[in-house]
Amino acid sequence: MVGDIMMGTNYPSSHSLPPDDGEYLFDDVSEFLQSADVTIGNLEGTLLNKGGTPKKCRDSSAHCVSFRMPEHYASYLSNAGFDIMSLANNHSGDMGDIGRKSTVKTLEKFNINYAGYITCPTTVYIKDGIKFGFTAFAPNIGTQDLLDIKSAVKTVSGLKKKCDIVIVSFHGGAEGSGAGRVPRRTEYYLGEERGDVYEFAHSIIDAGADIVFGHGPHVARGMELYKNRIIAYSLGNFCTYGKFGLSGALGIAPILKVYIDKSGEFLQGRIFPVKQIKKGMPVIDEDYKIVEFIRNLSEKDFPESELMISIDGKIEVK
Numbered sequence: 001m002v003g004d005i006m007m008g009t010n011y012p013s014s015h016s017l018p019p020d021d022g023e024y025l026f027d028d029v030s031e032f033l034q035s036a037d038v039t040i041g042n043l044e045g046t047l048l049n050k051g052g053t054p055k056k057c058r059d060s061s062a063h064c065v066s067f068r069m070p071e072h073y074a075s076y077l078s079n080a081g082f083d084i085m086s087l088a089n090n091h092s093g094d095m096g097d098i099g100r101k102s103t104v105k106t107l108e109k110f111n112i113n114y115a116g117y118i119t120c121p122t123t124v125y126i127k128d129g130i131k132f133g134f135t136a137f138a139p140n141i142g143t144q145d146l147l148d149i150k151s152a153v154k155t156v157s158g159l160k161k162k163c164d165i166v167i168v169s170f171h172g173g174a175e176g177s178g179a180g181r182v183p184r185r186t187e188y189y190l191g192e193e194r195g196d197v198y199e200f201a202h203s204i205i206d207a208g209a210d211i212v213f214g215h216g217p218h219v220a221r222g223m224e225l226y227k228n229r230i231i232a233y234s235l236g237n238f239c240t241y242g243k244f245g246l247s248g249a250l251g252i253a254p255i256l257k258v259y260i261d262k263s264g265e266f267l268q269g270r271i272f273p274v275k276q277i278k279k280g281m282p283v284i285d286e287d288y289k290i291v292e293f294i295r296n297l298s299e300k301d302f303p304e305s306e307l308m309i310s311i312d313g314k315i316e317v318k
Helices: 071-080 096-109 149-162 197-206 289-301
Strands: 004-006 040-043 084-086 113-115 122-127 130-137 165-171 187-189 192-195 211-215 223-226 229-232 237-240 252-260 266-277 281-284 307-309 314-317
Touching: 040 165, 071 096, 084 130, 084 165, 096 113, 113 122, 113 130, 122 149, 130 149, 149 165, 149 197, 165 197, 192 197, 197 211, 197 223, 197 229, 211 252, 223 289, 223 307, 229 252, 229 266, 237 252, 237 266, 237 281, 252 289, 266 289, 289 307
Parallel strands: 004 040, 004 237, 040 084, 084 113, 130 165, 165 211, 211 229
Antiparallel strands: 122 130, 187 192, 223 229, 252 266, 266 281, 266 314, 307 314
16 A cells, blocks of 8 residues: 555646656556556546636635646556555545546546545455455545545444455545654644544444554654554655655655455564655665554554564554
8 A cells, every 4th residue: 555646747737747758757666566456546636638616715826736647647556566545535626526537537447546626436346256445535625525534434344244345445634744753633734624533543443444544744744553453644655756745755645555364353464664856756775764654654653553664564463
């Protein structure tokens, strides 16, 4: 699992696209992404060649940023190893209904499963006879509502009835370099309610989720073990080309690999450390900065957790 992915935007012009048409964006990390039975990321934006209706900010004086990735960039996701993409985030509606429809159609063209829109809340991915159910939530128009925990619980429990393993993604919490802590209360950013991600994560595991991971703060957050299920509260910015601030903690992120048994219980995991270079290309970070970052946050925010993270990125139960 990884966090936010925005591979460059052709709106308002092609100047914000990566060199060589983005063909080599994932070259340094693809072997890690391809090594799992299921690989999932958060698609922060739309897949659309042209047109669409750019979003308008609630505050007319604010500078709105809309992301429109060329449709063939979905092939880069497929070739890198992604099986499922979360569509629940604050940029999934950047180009209106045209953008949503194009995103769904394009992902289907490249055989990538997806979920998170109200119109496509869940998906089932089958690998080696095991049914993996996936669903995603965010506090944004057109997405499954992160703030409505009661409905989220209903969705997850329903998915669990027809799947062996249920994986849940959420886009929530405050944003920015100072947003690494999980406060265990409702969070806000620029006046917008961004959810109580701690209550949300625990509630959906109670409902049957086996793996829960978040994104949205643009920095990584801590991890914990709850009922022998792993929760990663934010996986940060993974591949965010051209339009994201990447200084300090904003430019480092994990590839999180998790091993579970057939009942969904956590066995072990591994953090593969990533940093972004050249305006937003993910490469392996030999300094392992993100591992120490997540270790510290996990110890501060979840001292009661049985999760232990080693300096080399290995995750075990104490």
